[in-house]
Amino acid sequence: MSGERLVPAECGRLAAGLRELKDRTGLSLAALGGRTPYSKSSWERYLNGKKLPPRQAVEALCGLAGEPADRLLALWELAEQSWSGRAAAGEAASQAPPPAVAEEQPVRKPVRKPSFTRRVLLSAGVAVLVVTGVVLSLILTSGGSGAGGRDPDPLAASSYPQSYEPGCRGAECEGADPTEMGCGAQGMLVTLLQRRAVGGQRVEIRYSEKCGAVWVRSMRLRLGDRVVLSLPGTDAKELKAASQRDTEVYLSTAMTATKDPAKAQACVLPAGGSPECFVPQSPAPGG
Numbered sequence: 001m002s003g004e005r006l007v008p009a010e011c012g013r014l015a016a017g018l019r020e021l022k023d024r025t026g027l028s029l030a031a032l033g034g035r036t037p038y039s040k041s042s043w044e045r046y047l048n049g050k051k052l053p054p055r056q057a058v059e060a061l062c063g064l065a066g067e068p069a070d071r072l073l074a075l076w077e078l079a080e081q082s083w084s085g086r087a088a089a090g091e092a093a094s095q096a097p098p099p100a101v102a103e104e105q106p107v108r109k110p111v112r113k114p115s116f117t118r119r120v121l122l123s124a125g126v127a128v129l130v131v132t133g134v135v136l137s138l139i140l141t142s143g144g145s146g147a148g149g150r151d152p153d154p155l156a157a158s159s160y161p162q163s164y165e166p167g168c169r170g171a172e173c174e175g176a177d178p179t180e181m182g183c184g185a186q187g188m189l190v191t192l193l194q195r196r197a198v199g200g201q202r203v204e205i206r207y208s209e210k211c212g213a214v215w216v217r218s219m220r221l222r223l224g225d226r227v228v229l230s231l232p233g234t235d236a237k238e239l240k241a242a243s244q245r246d247t248e249v250y251l252s253t254a255m256t257a258t259k260d261p262a263k264a265q266a267c268v269l270p271a272g273g274s275p276e277c278f279v280p281q282s283p284a285p286g287g
Helices: 009-025 029-035 040-047 055-065 070-084 086-095 116-142
Strands: 190-196 202-208 213-219 226-230 237-240 265-269 276-278
Touching: 009 040, 009 055, 009 070, 029 040, 029 055, 040 055, 055 070, 202 265, 213 226, 213 237, 213 265
Parallel strands: none
Antiparallel strands: 190 202, 202 213, 226 237, 226 265, 265 276
């Protein structure tokens, strides 16, 4: 019988989610290796479920795909428990018969302290509840209407190697895709503004100091909606929800190189509706 380790179901689901994100970025394994601290061969193992990826690798790929990391990090928590054997150990312990109790006198029953195994399981159970609570909190927070200022998502400030270099800087980023250039990776940017338009469209003005460029990211668009990024003295950048798929994912404009991102303006041009424009620190609709 082969000694190759069977991949737990949770790890398989995580790998499938990572492959979907990788396909969405359009990047090859070599490109992933160049845009992240992890090698081409490491990504091959992560995406095929041969090896559990580090948590930071999951965050990095989510950043390149422009997707919130909450769902895949929840899958990673489950996969890590299965891969390490902690989940199986907990299940086996919970199914084990209770230890035999010596015959006792009918009137007095000795008080037995919880066994070491039970104490460990109790501690592990508390830890799982805490992790679950944090994940649920992040998921609920990500669905909020948002407020002005920097990105409230703690994952956006996750650690990224100081030696990491994006694919462009300054004028080189003009008109480039922020995902392809790595400017939208976790820890590489700040969100200057988050707003929700009257029609429910979500708009974010994002800026990467290392890339020296600003762009707009949007989701929950309706078919035919457009979003335009403009800065004084520069060409406007536009995105459009041209298909049903575009209404279900994040879309980003091309980047505008600038050293003064506070002058950026994002305008939602809904299909059949009135335009709404936002600038950093502008009041929320109805505020």
